[in-house]
Amino acid sequence: MSGSSGRIYRVSGPLVVAEGLSGVMMYEVVRVGEEGLIGEVIAIRGDRAYVQVYEETSGLTVGERVVATGRPLSAELGPGLIGSIYDGLQRPEKEIASSTGSIFIRRGVSVPSLSRDTRWSFERSRDVKPGDKVNPGDLIGFVRESPLIVHKIMVPPEVGGYVKWLAEDGEYTIEDPVAVVASGDREYEVRMYQLWPIRRPRPYAEKLNPVEPLITGIRVIDYVFPMAKGGKAAIPGGFGTGKTVALQEITKWSHADIAIYVGCGERGNEMSDALTSFMKLMDPRRGRPMMERSVFIANTSNMPVAARETSVFLGVTIGEYFRDMGYDVVMVADSTSRWAEAMREISGRMEEMPGEEGFPAYLSSRLAEFYERAGRVRALGRPERYGSLTIFGAVSPPGGDFGEPVVRSTVRYVQCFYALDYGLATRRHFPAINWLLSYSLYTDFVKDYWNKLTSWSEYREAFLKILQREAELSDIVRLVGPEALPEEDKLVLEVARMIREDFLQQSALNPVDAYSPPEKGVMIAEAIMEFYRLARRALAKGATVARVRELKSRSEIAQLKYYTLKQLSEEVFKKVVDDVRSEFRDLLGGE
């Protein structure tokens, strides 16, 4: 489809104003200037179209051509996504490097998002044969994309009709048709890939409540502030609070089929660290490199500002696509603040009326558009499939101040809030998720899962109560010193410390502790609660906290997290609990 063409009227940073683009639509992609820089129409005023250009604009001049492409900014979705590293416009960065031979990303490069040469082994679905009626979303075949992922070839969302022809099993490129679907006198060739506008949510049959927990392997999340499959969370934190490490850990260990890591306006070295570790690290549940189930979008802070927005929406679109296949997808975006800043910059150049701190008034609705694309759904088409897309968005508030506009707008849409705390980070308490400020609204949804494993609801409440009490007591302690407290309160402080150090703290660097399966968290929690129960009974019978503090089994509990689940369930856990019990027996017997 050939679009209309116009001329540049004005250039101001990433904003280009074009004249004479007749019939151009909002969010249509245009090619700007001789080099054909990619831009998107973000406002139309009279004869002038305001174009946000996704590449460096210096050197552009008034009067250069602007050509409309006739379609909105779209993602290519098909085999080849897994293991890719894309920029914000879905250009594969490894291929850019090999095709340009440069170590830099220069503008105007054009490389297809999915390889046109790779031949994929297509296996047709046994449930569909020529003559059958197919609807949007129906599976017509499979491609084993990586040892971990079977890519399901679906009838695109807007196509339906009778199968006129279906390809035999064999090797095809993504451009080769694998089916022909006829509806009336129109025929549609289904290929292994489809295009989807990144700003438009992909359709589904039904949105469902997120009732299944998303296990992240991080105890403070899983056990205290649980996340659900299809949920949405914000992770705000100042610099040095371990935001990026937390996000990387979530992407690595989450019980999801697909991980999508969007680095939006963040550090290049960190991105490369994440990439390297994803190539080396093995998925603990399936014993294959993580990269075989991951997609990376790397738009570092020195890459074009406008492409931060597209990198976030591109990530979500790829996530929805895999969700539609019936997979559980986790997407992390680091950091949404950089995206918001990009919006602010463009808005300023458009001379729009600014909202708070110069951010545009539509900041909040744009954030909503993003987070609302998370969810657990029944996908379109047959066979029946359930998939989910879970979103974790990092927020980097200036000065670590949670009162700023991006955090404030984000909390209105997310259901989990993991507040990273500077104080905890300086005390080397990691993950530095502050238990007094954080929350999860999925607690009720996932309680059935956990209560099958243990008396979760009861323990969780007890934990939070103890930690809350500790916070109250610490004010008093600061005034009068810990020795002035009654014995019960001293015990609360002691147990709170155990909860903090032995349970909540988790080392991302320790190979055993980095991933904590749910059963392991349960054991540590049970050990601590048992200790607390017995200690309280001992106090009632006249023992002192000073004596309790000396018990050796206390440090045995502290060591629990460094054992593997196998070691724990075979002997260690039982031994530790027995030691706790016998020490308390001796303690009381000795009085």
Place this chain on the structure above:
Amino acid sequence: MSRERLFVKSTRQIFGVRGSLLFVRAIGGIRYGELVEVSLDGTSILGQVIDVSKDAAVVQVFGSTTGVTPGKSVVRFYGETIKVPVSSDMLGRIFDGLARPIDGGPQPIPEDYLDIHGSALNPALRVPPSEPIETGISVIDGLLTLVRGQKLPIFSGSGLPHNRIAMQVVRQAAVRGSGESFVVVFGAVGVAYEEAAYFLRELRSMGALDRTIAFIAPASASTVEKLALPRVALTAAEFLAWSYDAHVLTILTDMTNYAESLREISAAREEVPGRRGYPGYMYTDLATIYERAGRVATRKGSMTIMPILTMPDDDITHPIPDLTGYITEGQIVLSRDMWRKGIYPPVDVFLSLSRLMKEGIGEGKTRGDHRELFSQLISSYAEAQYLRELSAIVGLESLTPRDKKYLDFGDLFERKFINQGERERRTFEQTLDVGWEVLSVLPEEELKQISPQTLKKYHVKYRLGVQTRSG
């Protein structure tokens, strides 16, 4: 900048002047971002197109607009964006913020002209930095190890000795292993006359000048020269790193002056201000400077950046340190309390952090005991600090003998490990040995972060075969 120019076009149609902005009636073919020259009586100043439309172009001039007369002054357009000549002959020389020599020597013969804004490194080609740089300063090498390809700033305050630390790093820094070329690019932005003179004197007297390129834009330089300096310095650095396989350490001081210039320009453009009047795009702007650090798979060289900035009011949440901290991989924070105690370099170990350190230390990089020694020193010093506060409340006499040993350790750690001479260069081994020496005042059972094997191999007691004070 001194290349002979054939100007593509020129005009006298200036119709407005505001601050450093000139409004020029448009003529055909003006390019966004291109360089312009505005001639005044006998002199000329440079500028850049920052907005262009069919009707008008806005030109930002790199200096004062004094003497600009609408209708009379001529604006000439270069037809290209701002580029600087680069060459390996720049080594050993001193330049201003636009790469013009200020040491009396001739302009080196350029090997290339490069756009000072550079391009973004391809994220897929980056490799995580993992080789240490020896600065010869114990507190950095031992506790905040700098690795090749890292960007690690020093957050200082006015009156603190950050310039002296910078010069010490320029003098002493080296990479391990021989046969690799190591270059220091030094950039000073908006520094006062005294500081500039200090840098010039130090650089000239230093034997290391032949592997150093210096760029100095004094406080009196034009705003835009100050804005250009970090980019000019990094362009020269990138040229050596990526074309000559050099390991380049770029030191930029004082980036607070840079940010002030950025704010000045933003105000002149009447942009919507962000926090404390700094422009909303300051994060992105600083990122395009600092993100030029890194290593790539297909090149031998590396780009390491150590920016130095003074925190206004010593406030670490001020936008300048705050945004810098979001971009860089850690920070070295200087403390006024330490400086008052007479410790040089006065580093606050608890607020400081090198995020990439863990990849750059250990066997084959620095030494096998580095990791454990590091955690032990930090946790013992934290304990000492806690006990100092406690003893201030309860009094020294109520402390146990163990506690008192910690207080001794704290003092010794500051006086012997952190504190060091301005001209004293310690190797990694020497730094780590000093670490063991100060640790030896603590009883062995307090060294919980150190494994028995490491202890046997490195502890002063076992190595010297003699009993130490605590033994």
